[in-house]
Amino acid sequence: MPKPVLFTVDDDPEVLRAVERDLRSRYADRYRVMRANSASAALSTLRELKARNNPVALLLADQRMPQMDGVGFLLQAMEIHPDAKRALLTAYADTTAAIDAINEARIHYYLMKPWDPPEEKLYPVIDDLLGDWTSTFRAPYEGIRVLGTRWSNRSYELRDFLARNQIPYQWIDIEIAQSDPEVRGLVSSLGPEAETLPLILFPDGTRLAEPPLPAVADKVGLRTHAQTNFYDLAIVGGGPAGLAAAVYGASEGLRTVMIEREAPGGQAGLSSRIENYLGFPSGLSGSDLARRAVAQARRFGVEILAPQRVVGIRVDGPYRFLKLADGAEISCNALLLAMGVQWRTLDVPGIDRLQGAGVYYGGGTSEAIACRGETVYIIGGANSAGQAAMHFSKYAEKVVMLVRGASLASTMSHYLIEQVEKTPNIEVWTKSSLSGVKGETRLTGIAVRCETDGTTKEFPASSLFIFIGAEPRTEWLGDLIERDNRGFILSGPDLLRDGKRPASWTLDRDPSLLETNVPGVFVVGDVRHGSVKRVASGVGEGAVVVQFMHQYLGKIQ
Numbered sequence: 001m002p003k004p005v006l007f008t009v010d011d012d013p014e015v016l017r018a019v020e021r022d023l024r025s026r027y028a029d030r031y032r033v034m035r036a037n038s039a040s041a042a043l044s045t046l047r048e049l050k051a052r053n054n055p056v057a058l059l060l061a062d063q064r065m066p067q068m069d070g071v072g073f074l075l076q077a078m079e080i081h082p083d084a085k086r087a088l089l090t091a092y093a094d095t096t097a098a099i100d101a102i103n104e105a106r107i108h109y110y111l112m113k114p115w116d117p118p119e120e121k122l123y124p125v126i127d128d129l130l131g132d133w134t135s136t137f138r139a140p141y142e143g144i145r146v147l148g149t150r151w152s153n154r155s156y157e158l159r160d161f162l163a164r165n166q167i168p169y170q171w172i173d174i175e176i177a178q179s180d181p182e183v184r185g186l187v188s189s190l191g192p193e194a195e196t197l198p199l200i201l202f203p204d205g206t207r208l209a210e211p212p213l214p215a216v217a218d219k220v221g222l223r224t225h226a227q228t229n230f231y232d233l234a235i236v237g238g239g240p241a242g243l244a245a246a247v248y249g250a251s252e253g254l255r256t257v258m259i260e261r262e263a264p265g266g267q268a269g270l271s272s273r274i275e276n277y278l279g280f281p282s283g284l285s286g287s288d289l290a291r292r293a294v295a296q297a298r299r300f301g302v303e304i305l306a307p308q309r310v311v312g313i314r315v316d317g318p319y320r321f322l323k324l325a326d327g328a329e330i331s332c333n334a335l336l337l338a339m340g341v342q343w344r345t346l347d348v349p350g351i352d353r354l355q356g357a358g359v360y361y362g363g364g365t366s367e368a369i370a371c372r373g374e375t376v377y378i379i380g381g382a383n384s385a386g387q388a389a390m391h392f393s394k395y396a397e398k399v400v401m402l403v404r405g406a407s408l409a410s411t412m413s414h415y416l417i418e419q420v421e422k423t424p425n426i427e428v429w430t431k432s433s434l435s436g437v438k439g440e441t442r443l444t445g446i447a448v449r450c451e452t453d454g455t456t457k458e459f460p461a462s463s464l465f466i467f468i469g470a471e472p473r474t475e476w477l478g479d480l481i482e483r484d485n486r487g488f489i490l491s492g493p494d495l496l497r498d499g500k501r502p503a504s505w506t507l508d509r510d511p512s513l514l515e516t517n518v519p520g521v522f523v524v525g526d527v528r529h530g531s532v533k534r535v536a537s538g539v540g541e542g543a544v545v546v547q548f549m550h551q552y553l554g555k556i557q
C-alpha cells in the first residue's frame, strides 16, 4: 500500500516549507508529506490521489489564503477524502472566525501560528489526530477497480472478461454506491471522467474509459500478439480440449501457440461446479480448472494469445496458415481446431436489447452476488442449467427454472436432478417457455407461456439466465474443412464415403483418427462431429491427438 498522505497547503512559501519540514522530521517514515501553495492546486492533487486510491490521513490548511480560505478548502477537500483529519492553521487575529467555521467544515482541530517548539505545540495535536485516524482506517484495495452500473452490457462484458481471465478487480457499482461517502468522493474527484462508463482505474494511475477488451488485455499483461510467425503446433480455442492438447504438445517438445477468442477455459470456464471430472471427488469450479490448466500450459512454454480471434485459414504446401482478427497471420506444421460450441440465442422480441442488462447467456456466474435476495429465472433443463440453478440458489431468494419438457429426466444427469429437488428455494416449472421480456434499459419483467393450457402469465424479473444449447461457429473455415450439415467438423472415418477418401485428400493413407480432410489439420472436443460433449472427453481427445500429430510430423520432416 502507498504511504498515507499528510497534506499541507499555504500560500506563504516560508510557512509552507516550515510546516513541511516539521511534519517530515517526525512522520516521514510512516506517511508521505505533500504540500501545495494554493487551494486549487491542492484540490487537484487530492483528486488525483483519490483516483489512485492513495489514502489521505491529514489535511492541514492555512486559514488566510487568497481566492479560497482554509475553511473553504477543507470543505471541498472533505468531499473528496471524507475520512481525512482536518486541521486549520490560524493567526491569532483569525481565531474567532476559525472557531465559528469549525462546525460548518467539521474541522477536527485548529493550530495557532507560530507552532514552535513543534514538540509541544504541533506534534501532540497531530499524533492525537493520526491516532484517531489509524484506529478507523481500512487499507484501500490496491488492485484494478472497475466503475460501472450493473445494468450495462459493456460493464458486464468487462467484468466477465476480467473474471474469466482470472484478473482480480474491485467492482464499484456507482448507482448502489452513491450512498457511500468514499465512492462519492471518488466519483467527484474523477469529475466528467466518471460519466463515461465502464471506467477502469489501474493502480499506476492509468484510466481507461469504455475500453475495448484488447486494450484492457494489453494493459493487464495478457498477450494478444504472437512472438513469432511460425510454430510446430497452432491450436484454435482454449477450452479443455485445446488446453489439454497444448499441455501434451508442448510437454513433448512442440513449439506451441494457442489462440483463444475470449478467455482460456472455454465453456467449462463458465461452469460453477464440475462434479464428474475424474480426480476431483468434491468437484471443482470451471474457473479453477481453467486456472490450473493455463498455469500448466505456461509452465511447458505454450504461448497463449487471448483475447484473439482466428478469422481465416489457408494451406500452402506443408504449411497451414491462420489469419487473426487483428490482421496478423501465423503459420504452423500441425493445426488443431478446438473451437467448441457457442450458446444459441433465444428468439424473443426485445431480448437482444437487454443482453448484459438482466439477460445473460450461459455462465453469468459473476452476477450471482448481485442477485442476492432476488428471484432469478433460468431457462433450460440440461446440466448447465441445473448447475447454474444450484449456484444461484446460494445467493438468490428463489430460483425458477423454466423447462419446456414435462420433466428434467431426459435432459439432466440424475445426481443433479436430486440436488435440484432437495434445494428448497429452487422451483422447476415444467412445460413452460419464455414468450416475452419487459424493460427498456434493463430487464424488469418476463412473460411465461404454459405449454399445457396455452396461457401466458407475467412476472416481475431482473435476472434471466439462458442455457438453451449451443452450436458450432465454423463458417470462417470456408470450403477448406469438411463439416456436417450443422457445422460440426468431420474427421477420421467419418470422412470416408463408401470407403472412399474425400476428393481433397492428397495422401496415400486414410485420414487418421481426429484428422480432418486436410492432412495435418486435426479437430478435437465439442466442435468435432460425433463428439461426446464433456470436459473429460475433450481433455482425452486433446491428449490423444498429439500422438497422431507426431505421426504426421514424422512424415513431413
Ligand SMILES: Cc1cc2nc3c(=O)[nH]c(=O)nc-3n(C[C@H](O)[C@H](O)[C@H](O)COP(=O)(O)OP(=O)(O)OC[C@H]3O[C@@H](n4cnc5c(N)ncnc54)[C@H](O)[C@@H]3O)c2cc1C
Pocket (backbone or CB within 6 Å): 236, 237, 238, 239, 240, 241, 242, 259, 260, 261, 262, 263, 264, 265, 266, 267, 268, 269, 270, 271, 272, 273, 274, 275, 276, 277, 308, 309, 310, 311, 338, 339, 340, 341, 342, 362, 363, 383, 384, 385, 387, 473, 524, 525, 526, 527, 532, 533, 534, 535, 536, 538
Ligand atoms: C455451464 C456449463 C456447465 C458444464 N458442466 C459440465 C460438467 O459438469 N461436466 C462435463 O463433463 N461437462 C460440462 N460442460 C460441457 C463442457 O464444458 C464442454 O463439453 C467442454 O468445455 C468442451 O470443451 P472444448 O474445448 O471442446 O470446447 P469449449 O469449452 O467450447 O472451448 C472452445 C474455445 O474456443 C474458443 N474459440 C471459438 N472460436 C474461436 C476462434 N475463431 N478463435 C479463437 N478462439 C475461438 C472459444 O472462445 C472457447 O473458449 C458444461 C458446459 C457448460 C456451458
